[in-house]
Structures are given as C-alpha cells and as structure tokens.
Amino acid sequence: MPNLVRQSAGAIALLAGLGMIAGAWADHASVGLGGGAGSPIYTESAITLPAGRWSASLRSEYNNFSRLSDRRLADTELHSVDTLLSTALGLSYGVTDDLTLGLRLPYIQRQNVREADHHVFDHGAGAHGHPDRILNLGDPEGLGDATLFGEYRFLRSADQQTHLAALFGVKLPTGETHRKSGGERLETEFQPGSGSTDGLLGIAATRLSGALSYDASLLYSVVTTGAQHTDIGDVLSYNLATSYRLGGERPANPYDLTQPHAWDLILELNGEHRDRVQIHGQREENSGGNIVYLSPGVRYLNKTGWGLALSLGVPVAENLNGTQAEPDYRVLSSLNVAF
Numbered sequence: 001m002p003n004l005v006r007q008s009a010g011a012i013a014l015l016a017g018l019g020m021i022a023g024a025w026a027d028h029a030s031v032g033l034g035g036g037a038g039s040p041i042y043t044e045s046a047i048t049l050p051a052g053r054w055s056a057s058l059r060s061e062y063n064n065f066s067r068l069s070d071r072r073l074a075d076t077e078l079h080s081v082d083t084l085l086s087t088a089l090g091l092s093y094g095v096t097d098d099l100t101l102g103l104r105l106p107y108i109q110r111q112n113v114r115e116a117d118h119h120v121f122d123h124g125a126g127a128h129g130h131p132d133r134i135l136n137l138g139d140p141e142g143l144g145d146a147t148l149f150g151e152y153r154f155l156r157s158a159d160q161q162t163h164l165a166a167l168f169g170v171k172l173p174t175g176e177t178h179r180k181s182g183g184e185r186l187e188t189e190f191q192p193g194s195g196s197t198d199g200l201l202g203i204a205a206t207r208l209s210g211a212l213s214y215d216a217s218l219l220y221s222v223v224t225t226g227a228q229h230t231d232i233g234d235v236l237s238y239n240l241a242t243s244y245r246l247g248g249e250r251p252a253n254p255y256d257l258t259q260p261h262a263w264d265l266i267l268e269l270n271g272e273h274r275d276r277v278q279i280h281g282q283r284e285e286n287s288g289g290n291i292v293y294l295s296p297g298v299r300y301l302n303k304t305g306w307g308l309a310l311s312l313g314v315p316v317a318e319n320l321n322g323t324q325a326e327p328d329y330r331v332l333s334s335l336n337v338a339f
Contacts, residue, residue, distance in 0.1 A: 033149045038254040040241035041297045041311040042270045044217035046163035046206040048153045049094030057090040059334040065325040070134045073116050078286055080325045082112040098153040106144035108192040113137040142176035142192035160252035167202035167219055177227035188230035195227025213243040233275035233288050241268040255338050257303040268295040286322030305338040
C-alpha cells in the first residue's frame with residue numbers, strides 16, 4: 001500500500017509538471033469515451049463490461065469561461081464564448097469479458113459567441129465591416145459528432161487487481177456544420193460538428209488495492225480537415241485518478257456490488273493538449289495549447305446497476321497559445337445504467 005500511494009503521488013506530480021511545460025482551447029468539449037461503473041469520472045478505466053451486458057449513460061459537461069471585453073476583442077481576430085455545454089448519450093456492450101464496443105452522441109450548446117466585425121457586409125453603410133463593432137453571434141447549438149469506440153483489455157492479473165486495455169475509435173462527421181448568424185454561416189470552430197472524420201487511439205491502466213483504485217489513461221485524437229477547410233487540431237487527453245470506496249473494499253468486478261449501496265470519493269488530474277486550429281492551411285495563432293484540471297468528485301453506485309457521479313474541475317496549470325477566453329471551471333455530471 002505505501003508503495004502504491006508513493007507511486008500515485010509521483011505520477012500526479014509528473015502530470016502537473018507536464019501541464020506546465022506543454023505547449024486547451026477555450027471553447028471545445030473534452031475528448032473521452034464516456035466511462036462507466038468501473039471508471040472514475042473523466043479518466044478511462046481498463047476494466048471492461050462483462051460479456052453480454054449493456055451500459056447506457058447520460059453525461060453532461062458544463063464549461064464556464066472568462067469573458068473577453070468588447071475593448072479586448074476590437075480590431076482583433078479574437079473571439080469570446082461565455083459557456084459550453086455538451087450533453088452526450090452513450091451506449092456500450094460487452095462483446096466478451098475483454099472487449100467492449102460503444103457509441104457516444106453529443107448535443108453541443110455554446111452561449112454568447114462574440115467577435116469583432118471584420119467580415120460582415122454592412123448594407124446600410126455600403127462598406128465591409130467595422131472592426132470597432134462587436135458582433136454577437138448568438139448561442140449556436142445542435143447535434144455534435146458521433147463517436148464509435150472500443151476497449152480491449154489485453155492484461156488482467158490472476159488476482160484481478162491489475163488491468164491494462166487498449167482504447168480505439170472513430171469520430172464521424174454527423175454533427176451540424178451549417179449554423180448561421182445574421183444570414184452568414186458561422187466558422188467551423190463555433191459549429192456543433194466539425195465535419196471531419198477523426199481517429200482515436202489510447203491506453204488505460206487500472207490497479208485495485210482494497211478500498212483504493214488507481215487509474216490512468218492516454219487518448220490521442222488524430223483530427224482531419226473538416227467543414228470549411230478547417231482542422232480544429234489534434235488532441236491528446238492524459239489523466240490520472242485515485243478513488244476511495246467508503247465503508248470497505250471494492251469488488252474485482254465493479255458491476256457486481258456486494259453491498260446495496262456504494263460511495264466513492266474521487267480525485268483526478270485531467271490534462272488536454274490541442275494543436276492550433278488551421279483554416280485553409282493557415283494556423284490560427286490564438287488557438288490550441290494545454291490545460292490541466294484538478295477534479296474532485298463523488299460517485300454513487302446502486303447494486304441494481306445504476307450510478308450517479310458529479311465532478312468539479314478547476315484549472316491548476318494552463319498554457320494557452322496567444323490570447324483566448326480562459327476557462328474558469330467545468331462541471332461533469334453523469335448517470336450510468338448497466339443491465
């Protein structure tokens with residue numbers, strides 16, 4: 001036990017250090033597969049669904065950002081978004097004890113998108129745009145891009161305490177990409193969907209020890225050029241989590257509780273690095289970067305197969321490229337049902 005605690009603390013310190021030196025974007029939802037009863041909240045678990053079982057989920061991620069003032073936006077290519085809400089339906093199936101396949105479909109809502117008027121034709125004045133005028137582009141929302149994903153557990157120790165799994169998937173261009181404001185199509189950055197087909201590849205590790213669980217995951221998204229010749233940037237998601245089961249040890253299979261009710265206290269470090277956005281091959285300097293959240297949370301599991309989770313993420317390290325609306329906090333809530 002002491003060795004595990006020391007190793008976990010060292011890994012968390014390393015992750016925080018990576019967040020300081022890596023080189024998030026202010027208005028895109030985090031990248032993930034959705035988790036389940038075996039997962040912490042953001043971090044992916046290496047424990048797969050038992051064969052023949054299903055898991056359905058409803059996850060809501062709310063991001064709040066510091067608003068850029070009109071004065072800061074004036075005569076620049078910057079933009080500001082107040083909030084981003086991503087609500088996703090998920091469905092997973094245990095093909096075998098070591099292979100889970102799933103589908104995730106999000107609905108994206110942005111609030112109060114603003115930027116300087118550089119491109120809109122002013123019919124009254126007969127001239128193009130006014131850089132000192134700030135346009136409110138509204139609250140674009142709609143269906144996002146669906147993700148088909150899988151998890152294959154390739155290592156399970158004899159005592160069922162150590163697990164390693166490969167993560168893989170593909171994000172499909174099913175989301176809406178033609179939202180408009182003032183009669184003009186919004187840039188792809190503000191659309192619910194990106195119009196691109198992206199590959200996902202990663203790895204997850206889980207170690208159980210009495211009432212404690214340690215989880216780590218890496219997930220890389222290879223992003224291609226989508227709508228309006230826009231590439232919103234590759235994404236690397238890296239996470240560490242420690243979970244503590246109140247009142248006793250956790251079972252080797254989290255889907256088979258030995259008690260009617262179970263409560264977990266969870267502490268995570270969640271990092272994401274995104275490359276700069278490119279439009280027609282030109283990089284947007286005020287985009288991309290890195291951010292690390294400290295995310296305490298709590299999870300309730302019921303023996304009948306359902307569970308609730310809530311997490312609050314606060315930025316503890318960030319290195320955004322150029323000037324962007326900085327994140328203040330994010331909240332994740334989820335409902336999972338296994339059957």
